[in-house]
Amino acid sequence: MTDLTTSSGGAASGQTGISSADLGLRRRHRKELRLKILGMAAILFAATMLFILLASIVSSGYKAFTQTHLELEIEVQEDLIPADNPARGDYQAMVEAALLDYYPDAADDERRAITSILSSGAALKLRDNVLSDPDLIGTQTTVNVPVSDNYDQLNKDLLDRDLPENRRRLDDSQIAYFDRLEDAGIVSAPINWTLVTAADSRFPELAGLKGALIGSFWALLVCFLISFPLGIGAAIYLEEFAKKNRTSDFIEVNINNLAAVPSVVFGLLALAVFLGWFGMPRSAPLVGGMTLALMTMPTIIISTRAALKAVPPSIREAALGVGASKHQVVFGHVLPLAMPGILTGTIIGLAQALGETAPLLLIGMNAFITSAPASPVDAATALPTQIYIWADSPERGFVSRTSAAIMVLLTFLVAMNALAIFLRSKFERRW
Amino acid sequence: MTTLAFALLFVLACTGYVMNRRAAQAIWADGTRLHSLSNFHGLYSLLLVVIPIFVLIILWLLLAPFVINAITVASLPADVMSEASSGQAQLILAEISSIAGGRVFGDPEPWKIDAANRLVFLNEASSYALVAAVVVLGAALAYFARQRVSAEFRARQRVETMVSGLMIFCATVAIFTTIGIIAALVFETWKFFSMVPFTEFLFGLNWEPQIPIREGQIAGAGAFGWLPVILGTLVITAVALIVAVPTGLMSAIYLNEFAPKSVRSVVKPFLEILAGVPTVVYGFFAILVVAPAIRSFGQSIGLDVSPNTALAAGSVMGVMLIPFISSFADDALSAVPNALREGSLAMGATRGEMMTTVLFPAAIPGIVGGVLLAVSRAIGETMIVVMAAGLIAKMTINPLDSVTTVTVQIVTLLIGDTSFDNPKTLAAFALGLMLFLVTLLINVFALRIVRKYREAYD
Numbered sequence: 044m045t046d047l048t049t050s051s052g053g054a055a056s057g058q059t060g061i062s063s064a065d066l067g068l069r070r071r072h073r074k075e076l077r078l079k080i081l082g083m084a085a086i087l088f089a090a091t092m093l094f095i096l097l098a099s100i101v102s103s104g105y106k107a108f109t110q111t112h113l114e115l116e117i118e119v120q121e122d123l124i125p126a127d128n129p130a131r132g133d134y135q136a137m138v139e140a141a142l143l144d145y146y147p148d149a150a151d152d153e154r155r156a157i158t159s160i161l162s163s164g165a166a167l168k169l170r171d172n173v174l175s176d177p178d179l180i181g182t183q184t185t186v187n188v189p190v191s192d193n194y195d196q197l198n199k200d201l202l203d204r205d206l207p208e209n210r211r212r213l214d215d216s217q218i219a220y221f222d223r224l225e226d227a228g229i230v231s232a233p234i235n236w237t238l239v240t241a242a243d244s245r246f247p248e249l250a251g252l253k254g255a256l257i258g259s260f261w262a263l264l265v266c267f268l269i270s271f272p273l274g275i276g277a278a279i280y281l282e283e284f285a286k287k288n289r290t291s292d293f294i295e296v297n298i299n300n301l302a303a304v305p306s307v308v309f310g311l312l313a314l315a316v317f318l319g320w321f322g323m324p325r326s327a328p329l330v331g332g333m334t335l336a337l338m339t340m341p342t343i344i345i346s347t348r349a350a351l352k353a354v355p356p357s358i359r360e361a362a363l364g365v366g367a368s369k370h371q372v373v374f375g376h377v378l379p380l381a382m383p384g385i386l387t388g389t390i391i392g393l394a395q396a397l398g399e400t401a402p403l404l405l406i407g408m409n410a411f412i413t414s415a416p417a418s419p420v421d422a423a424t425a426l427p428t429q430i431y432i433w434a435d436s437p438e439r440g441f442v443s444r445t446s447a448a449i450m451v452l453l454t455f456l457v458a459m460n461a462l463a464i465f466l467r468s469k470f471e472r473r474w
Numbered sequence: 475m476t477t478l479a480f481a482l483l484f485v486l487a488c489t490g491y492v493m494n495r496r497a498a499q500a501i502w503a504d505g506t507r508l509h510s511l512s513n514f515h516g517l518y519s520l521l522l523v524v525i526p527i528f529v530l531i532i533l534w535l536l537l538a539p540f541v542i543n544a545i546t547v548a549s550l551p552a553d554v555m556s557e558a559s560s561g562q563a564q565l566i567l568a569e570i571s572s573i574a575g576g577r578v579f580g581d582p583e584p585w586k587i588d589a590a591n592r593l594v595f596l597n598e599a600s601s602y603a604l605v606a607a608v609v610v611l612g613a614a615l616a617y618f619a620r621q622r623v624s625a626e627f628r629a630r631q632r633v634e635t636m637v638s639g640l641m642i643f644c645a646t647v648a649i650f651t652t653i654g655i656i657a658a659l660v661f662e663t664w665k666f667f668s669m670v671p672f673t674e675f676l677f678g679l680n681w682e683p684q685i686p687i688r689e690g691q692i693a694g695a696g697a698f699g700w701l702p703v704i705l706g707t708l709v710i711t712a713v714a715l716i717v718a719v720p721t722g723l724m725s726a727i728y729l730n731e732f733a734p735k736s737v738r739s740v741v742k743p744f745l746e747i748l749a750g751v752p753t754v755v756y757g758f759f760a761i762l763v764v765a766p767a768i769r770s771f772g773q774s775i776g777l778d779v780s781p782n783t784a785l786a787a788g789s790v791m792g793v794m795l796i797p798f799i800s801s802f803a804d805d806a807l808s809a810v811p812n813a814l815r816e817g818s819l820a821m822g823a824t825r826g827e828m829m830t831t832v833l834f835p836a837a838i839p840g841i842v843g844g845v846l847l848a849v850s851r852a853i854g855e856t857m858i859v860v861m862a863a864g865l866i867a868k869m870t871i872n873p874l875d876s877v878t879t880v881t882v883q884i885v886t887l888l889i890g891d892t893s894f895d896n897p898k899t900l901a902a903f904a905l906g907l908m909l910f911l912v913t914l915l916i917n918v919f920a921l922r923i924v925r926k927y928r929e930a931y932d
Contacts, residue, residue: 075826082728085721086741092793093748099763100755276644284638285645297648303847303917304910305854307881308655311906314888315658321536337651344648370634398752401856401881405888427754427857434758434861442762449755456750 100453104446110235110248111198112187113160113224117141119173121181129174134166138188145227146220157220162189164237164249187233192247192440194221198230201439212439238447242415243424243432247440250433252448254415258328258408258423259397265332265419266339266396271389273336274343275378281344282351283373302341309338310405318406326407326422334406335396342395346388350381383470390463394456400427426452475601476535479608483527486609490519490616497623510629518629519619521636523612530611534604542596543567549592551585659910662903669897670698675904677701681867681878683887683898698901700908702867706784706877710859711852713788713873714795719845721792722799729800730807731829749797757861760790765862772874780864780876787862788873791855795848802844806837806927839927846920850913856881880905 117137124132139158143149146157165188172186173179189195193212196202198221208214213221224230241251277298285291313334317323323330354377362372403409409428416423424432430452433445495516502508508515547567566586573582573590574597582590623629667675678699725745729738765786772779810833818832819825834841864876865886887902 071824071827075824078826078829079728079732082724082732085724086728088721089725089745089748089793089796093744095763096751096755096759096793099759103762273644273647276641277648280638280641280645284641291645294645294648297652299921300914300917301648301651303850303913304655305851305856305881305913307854307856307884308659308906308910311884311888311903312651312655312658315662315903316654319658322539340647340651368630368634370637374637394750398750398754400752400754401860401885404860404885409889427752430754430758431857431861434754434761445758446762449758452752453755456752460750 100446100449104450106199107443107447109232111190111195111232114229115141119179134169138165160194162191162248164189189248242413247438255424255426255429257415259425261328261419262331266335269336270339274340278344278347282348298341307401310402314405326410327420328423329419330406331403331408334402339392339396342392347385350384354380387463387467394459403428482608486612487520487523490523491516494519506625514629514633515623517633522619523615538600546593659907663907666900666904702869707879709784710788714791714852717789717792718795722796726800726803745797753857756790757858760786760862779874782864782876784877785873787859791858799848803841806840810836843920843924850916854913860885880909
């Protein structure tokens, strides 16, 4: 009896022991699960942020890829165009007359409000048409002219008609004027080629990215021409030739530190040295490219060294063995084998340089420039600085245009990175 | 004309290369054994022409404007220049060069037009002289190189010495850049501290750089205490880290230990996308989405939120830093030796326990290094704060208030104003020097931690 009790007691106590260990294990697994869930939540948070970022940019930006136009029947009046200088004709009056045809009963003060529907680019468009085809003078011609920003917003439903009148940018009568044009069927919203064929403008409907694209192209070209040879030269020297001593250590420390210096400091360097001491032109892509080159060089050096390191020593030894000099080994064998890796690193470095803004602001590449640069020493903007300028502009139309410019910039970055990935997967060899 | 100079340089170098190569091949065809391959004879001529002439063109382009300006100034009527202060002299010179460029405003005095004509003449003369110098010197060097071609000439060694010299020059560019940064910052900061006392900058509690430029202009008296600026920077950095550190660490822990390979191979590149987005895009995101969202949320619970809060700028910056911290933590966790991992599993630890009690503590130094690097990035980050943070320096640690940062001040002080003689612009360089030193210190310290830790396990 006692035995039984003890044994059953022992079994019971043993059972409770197991179940408490079980409980403990379950608790410990719950803990692990919590850790897992936290990790997934963190990744989900990052993913959500990226999604919101892209979604907000696309949803506000896609509307900038169209622009509201009016199809106007314009009579090109001969008496308004001086024969000796057709460029100075009063095209504004002709466009306004064509528009006012739709409002035969408008009073004088209404006419002013009505003509504000037209963008100031409308008359310019007519002028360009007439200048390229002088036969138009004295005839009727159909021209698609842009409307000004507020009406563009109205047509794209970006302007809320239900708001109280005093909080809207357009009052009821202005909206009524525009609706009459819409009823007449002359309002259309074709693709906004102005966005890539025009340079900057104060008027959103006339502003484009051409100047910024060309400015960025020049700056990147200069950046590449400087940083690529310098970076490769430095990397080869440090990796293949330099003896391990204080000097080469010092250079290495320098390069690693340069890679981590805030970009705005490079802007200060360019402002004080390139513009201040050397007297180089302000706002020039040449100076921008030189500044970006100094920032890109550490990236190129680091990736070139990694690519050189990846070439196996057997290649070097074989070449040395058949009598090549050290230079012949490096330039004839190691460098060509390392080239895919070097190019990948260079493209990634250039992509970073393309998105860099702060140093360009300091050397004045955020100026308001209405013509595309013809050479690298002309004043220009770059894509990221143009985004900054537009983001700072008060006109509503620039919000969607900023997003559109960001989409253009991101497209270029994606393309460059895709090219880098392609190069890496296509040409990289593993030994 | 510069393009022509470069084109001529190219032509001369190619000619020299071909001539030398042909000459060497001719010797070889005669049956004589060459010391160096004919290609090296060609390269010898090429490098001998290109290096000195390239340096000549660059130096000419840099120095010619100064020489031309000096000659123009010296030829001005003596009574004009003796009366003018240095600022007026600059203005006169600018006017003359704009007349020379064809932009004539009003009715300039005849001596200015004379000077402008002289300037035009000197500019043209200089570019013709450059082209002439390139041609003469280039031809002379190519001729000299051609004369040296012989069977015994050690062309390969010469070429390799020159190439080595070029590579050493490339490597020293990094040093020159660092020297340039330090020299520029220290030089301008020195000028700043001759106008504003050092102690005021370091300990002052007021930052109002808007000083009157003209007499009678309405502006603040000008105060240059950097403490509110650095405090604002710290507030935004703190917000960014509060967002980035837990998210980055948690995602690194998950990716390192728990994620299946397929998930890992998707999530890692996607985090890199987050790191590759340009900061100006993050800045626009902050003003377009995050700031209005925070503001309307604040109003809905009855808080007064300023339109450009430290919270908006900081949290967006935090999102930018997530991949940075995540990849550093991932590397640090991977660097922990497998023995520790397996040992703790063998003792019966769950994978979660192994992570929290063994791996994570062992990886702490590497993670701390990564976080420090993130701090230095956050301090130096410019575009997000320029677009989303405020301009007015306040002594506050309230993240719902509008604060300013060091980088914002640098950019706003320097946009559109480059005269280096007033404390307003020079203050930007003083801030820049401080920024450079602080980030440098943090970086050196962080890299040391990371390296030391790696060595411990190798």
